[in-house]
Amino acid sequence: MKTTVNHRSLGGIMRPYRVANVLRENETTHTLLLNDRLPEAQPGQFVMAWLPEIGEKPFSIHANIPLALTICDVGPVSHAMVNLQARDRVWLRGPLGNGFDLRGSKYLLVGGGYGAAPLSFLAQEALQQGGEVMACLGAKTKADLILVDRLTSLGCYLRVATEDGSEGSQGLVTEVVEETIDAFQPDCLYACGPTGMLLALADLCQRRGLPAQLSFEALMRCGVGLCGSCELPEELCQRLGLPGGWLVCHDGPVAMIG
Amino acid sequence: MEASLAVDLLGIQMKNPLVVASGILGTSASVMQRCAREGAGAVTSKSAGPEPRTGHANPVTLAWNGGVINAIGLTNPGCREEVPLLRETRGRLRALGVPLFASLFAPSVEAFGEVARVIAEAEPDLIEVNISCPNVGSEFGTPFSATAKSAAEVTAAVRKAVKLPISIKLAPNVPEIGRIAQAVVSEGADAITAINTVPAMLIDAYAGKPVLKNATGGLSGAAIKPVALKAVWEIAQMVSVPIIGTGGISCGLDAAEMIMAGATLVGVGSAVALEGPAVFSRIKSELEAFMTQESYPDLASMRGKALPPK
Missing domain, CATH: 3.40.50.80 (Nucleotide-binding domain of ferredoxin-NADP reductase (FNR) module)
Incomplete structure (x- = not known):
């Protein structure tokens, strides 16, 4: 019996990257240039970035050659991320989602x-x-x-x-x-x-x-369409013509309208 | 002739045996309705407990080809908040001919009875009693599924509290799961759900730290299918109640094997990560094709086929 599975990226287990350089975008936003690239990343996809003992959050991809993430300091994880220096490590899983x-x-x-x-x-x-x-x-x-x-x-x-x-x-x-x-x-x-x-x-x-x-941006936990945390509210789905139960991490983050 | 996937579980009519496993997308009426639309035969809501819980901080889940590890930590709005959500969901699912199973957990035997009484107000088709979450050990102590005695006590408390059909969800990491199944059935369990995730952890060598914020979590996905098959196969030899066989099911053949181990229904969880809720319609058509090809007219003709002769 033939099984056809349209496999998407699961992001896998996070792997370590090193910060090569930090560019200051503005007072609260920095871009981290990393020492490697992601396999097959598309614009609009995202990664889950982890700092041990601090936490893990989703970030969109600023560029992939080399990999760059633009981080705005809005919470504990992003605060630690914008304060990373060259040679510091950051762990990523991804790319995730549809770009x-x-x-x-x-x-x-x-x-x-x-x-x-x-x-x-x-x-x-x-x-x-x-x-x-x-x-x-x-x-x-x-x-x-x-x-x-x-x-x-x-x-x-x-x-x-x-x-x-x-x-x-x-x-x-x-x-x-x-x-x-x-x-x-x-x-x-x-x-x-x-x-x-x-x-x-x-x-x-x-x-x-x-x-x-x-x-769309959303509170993201699993990042792979299992936990339901990032579901777009039903009234937004209706307004945008998206099917109910639309998951930002799995169906998005990019929604195609029209 | 096309094989029939229709199944009757304790008088609940289902179009197919695939159930959205608890903890997978069971968080809102809209997302459970989506799973039903995409072909699930029944949907299980995410476990509700006595009080609201935010769950653990990230990282909570990692997925790769072969497995998923999670320690979400029983995120839920609390059973009172859950009742209107379940009612709304039940209405939407009924319109699609899909039953709703409501999962619940609690920190003590008494609380299990109380939470069950509250959840029963929503009149789900079945209550699944989660006595085996591996991710909250530090708060709740040993899971109630660890011994036949504690599992039976919880079952008795829930049985006393509600008339609805109840299924007890068991843990795989016990020496004799069949005996625990026997104990809960003797206290009035109508069905058994097996298995919950397998306690596990990941360590990152470069960080020198556990990866999950909770340090340990539960392993699911393809990696645990053989563990789940063995558990169901053993339970089926010890009790005669229906079994919801769950663990690592991701294609039609997996589902057939689980039914041959003795399961009446088949839970699907981690496979949703790969394809989203569309996974249900694929597994369904693969199972149907297998049964037609191998001349099984219905699920009953396949059920328990891999069990030793009595």
Whole structure:
């Protein structure tokens, strides 16, 4: 009898990496460059990073050659992570989850605050494939922005919005996105950031008939679709047209909309 | 002729023998409904206890090809909060013709009875009594599944508290699981669930530390299928109540083997990590294909086939 199993990455047991270098993105956010790469990582996938006796949390992948993780200091594990120095060890399992899928040739990337972390990996892949990339980055203030220089130097067009107007347009990034859709005429929108921003973008894209790929953040425990901790609330699933019981770690973190 | 997967467990009608094992995605009505839609024959909720528990901190689970180790630590909202969740779930599952099994645990014999009484208000089709979680030893002491005496005491307390069918979930790491099964059946267990995860741990050589935050946990997945088969095979020779055979089932042949060891239903848990809830429809169609090919018209004709002649 033939058994066909569509095996996905289980992440395996964590293995140790060493920090090669630390880049400061802003006051609270650092990018760790590591000494090795993950096997077959796609933009939008994530890893579970472990520091013994401190804990384990999910992080999106900033780049894979070499592997880089962008960490915002928001809790005990991320605090310890941003304070790592060159030669320190960090343990990872992954890549996990389903990443972004590049469709068409004109890509609109939208990042909110530190949620922009996975977009540089995506931009790199999109540009390598000969695509055109427009990025819209939003944050509360100039100090909360990340990736501005990185995305520009990769060759992306860039627009910035801050809520206090300290950089770029004043207001929400979604307003900038609306104008950009008209001017840039993208084939697909890719976004990562706070849930409120993602929902606003989903509504906008539905109105405009633009396909969207939205990367959600969630409390993650097992990371492999067993424990149920990261289930997207049912009302969000309904609003986004996703099936009920949608698991951020297993079905996502990227949700395909439209 | 196509083989039939329909099965009757203690009067509960099921379309197929595959059960979502407790601890796997049994946390919300929507996610349990998804498992039912994807082909599970029954769904077991995650164990509820007397009080809310957040469970252990990460790392709680690691999965690789061949096994899963976990120490989630019985995360649950507490049995009172669980009742409306179970009611909602039961309604949604009934619409799909899928029964709901409600799992519960407690820290003492008396508390088992009380939690069972609360959970029974939700009227699940069956109550599964988890006396064998290996991940909370430091809080709860030796699991009640460790001896025939303590297992029987818990069974008696739950039996006294509820009229619903009860299944007692046993641990594999005992010298004679058949005797423990006998003891719980003599106190009124309607069914046996076997097995829970196998106590285990991982150590990272570079860290020089245990990997799980709880240090130790429970091993499941393909690695424990032979352990589960032996347990079910032994229990089936000692008692005549139905057995929910659980441990390392990930394909149709695994399910057939578990039924041949004497199981009436087959629990599926860790295999969900590889494929998500879609695993149920695959195992179901593989089991059906095997039975058709090997001329087993129904599950009863295959059940206990690997047991020694009486």
